[in-house]
Amino acid sequence: MRTIDWVDAPDGGPAVEIIDQTALPARTVLLRLRTVPELVDAIVRLAVRGAPALGVAGAMGVALAAASRGTTSGLDAEVAAVRDARPTAVNLARGVDRAAAALDDGVDAVVAVALAVRDEEIASSAAMAASGADLVTTLAGPAPRILTHCNTGGLATVTGGTALGVVAELHRRGALAGVVASETRPLLQGARLTAWELGELGVPYRVAVDSAGPFLMARGEIDVVIVGADRICANGDVVNKVGTYAHALGAARAGVPFVVVAPESTVDPETATGADVPIEDRAGDEVLSVAGQRIAPGAAGAVNPAFDVTPHDLVTAIVTDRRVLRP
Numbered sequence: 165m166r167t168i169d170w171v172d173a174p175d176g177g178p179a180v181e182i183i184d185q186t187a188l189p190a191r192t193v194l195l196r197l198r199t200v201p202e203l204v205d206a207i208v209r210l211a212v213r214g215a216p217a218l219g220v221a222g223a224m225g226v227a228l229a230a231a232s233r234g235t236t237s238g239l240d241a242e243v244a245a246v247r248d249a250r251p252t253a254v255n256l257a258r259g260v261d262r263a264a265a266a267l268d269d270g271v272d273a274v275v276a277v278a279l280a281v282r283d284e285e286i287a288s289s290a291a292m293a294a295s296g297a298d299l300v301t302t303l304a305g306p307a308p309r310i311l312t313h314c315n316t317g318g319l320a321t322v323t324g325g326t327a328l329g330v331v332a333e334l335h336r337r338g339a340l341a342g343v344v345a346s347e348t349r350p351l352l353q354g355a356r357l358t359a360w361e362l363g364e365l366g367v368p369y370r371v372a373v374d375s376a377g378p379f380l381m382a383r384g385e386i387d388v389v390i391v392g393a394d395r396i397c398a399n400g401d402v403v404n405k406v407g408t409y410a411h412a413l414g415a416a417r418a419g420v421p422f423v424v425v426a427p428e429s430t431v432d433p434e435t436a437t438g439a440d441v442p443i444e445d446r447a448g449d450e451v452l453s454v455a456g457q458r459i460a461p462g463a464a465g466a467v468n469p470a471f472d473v474t475p476h477d478l479v480t481a482i483v484t485d486r487r488v489l490r491p
């Protein structure tokens with residue numbers, strides 16, 4: 165099943181169809197988004213999330229604006245709303261810009277670009293899985309114990325995945341001992357989504373609190389850390405879900421390889437370093453509450469950066485769909 169797709173039902177007209185990631189793992193809910201405000205809302209509340217999936221959502225958002233109105237003019241506000249829905253993953257703005265560049269060529273041309281972005285991400289996932297699995301076997305042996313953070317599977321792409329695509333490929337090859345999925349506070353993409361995907365794949369896994377990762381590495385229980393990225397800067401700095409930096413520090417201290425897997429659509433040569441990347445600050449309530457239940461005192465404030473920057477010198481290798489980079 166695809167995380168995000170374009171549908172043009174004869175009865176309902178054009179729509180972007182997504183798996184609602186806020187409902188998992190309890191329920192698998194498909195949402196048909198028929199307007200740009202509906203799509204923007206889905207992006208903001210992480211019903212669709214993960215850098216490659218956001219790139220597809222960006223391109224399909226422009227296609228939806230054009231196809232739902234039957235015109236390619238006067239769409240500036242809707243295009244900007246999709247582009248600005250989240251700031252950190254470069255894929256979103258890129259997907260929007262690619263589709264918007266086709267607006268002069270008509271509605272069908274914009275839809276074709278959106279479908280091409282989707283198909284490229286599917287192909288990228290397959291390429292990264294193969295070369296990433298080869299690299300991990302070289303770095304960490306024939307049956308590694310892997311730690312991963314956030315969710316980087318089919319849910320974060322279209323199908324397949326980035327870091328989790330490598331995990332799935334290692335499992336298919338019989339070359340994986342097991343996975344520790346870091347829970348990924350505050351929205352629990354690891355505990356909810358990665359755990360669900362690993363279960364579907366039949367991969368043996370355990371969930372750990374985020375702060376356990378560096379200690380598990382120090383205790384010799386992890387052979388390699390594999391994560392995705394929301395943006396890879398010109399100098400190799402990696403911007404990814406908050407908590408990634410702590411895992412990279414722990415890996416460096418313990419001598420554990422730290423591998424980043426991301427498509428070329430996440431590589432941003434225009435941004436020099438991680439310090440230049442806009443980091444999304446999300447609502448404090450996500451930190452102060454768990455599953456809708458307030459846990460902090462009423463007067464508590466919160467700081468909630470959704471991403472952090474892992475300096476390039478902590479990264480062992482970056483695997484894209486076209487190359488393996490060693491910063």
Ligand SMILES: CSC[C@@H](O)[C@@H](O)C(=O)COP(=O)(O)O
Pocket residue numbers: 210213214215216253313314315316317320321325326327353391392393394404405406470
């Ligand atoms: C292939 S996904 C890579 C990243 O997008 C992923 O690790 C991540 O940080 C996602 O953050 P999210 O806030 O859930 O969109």
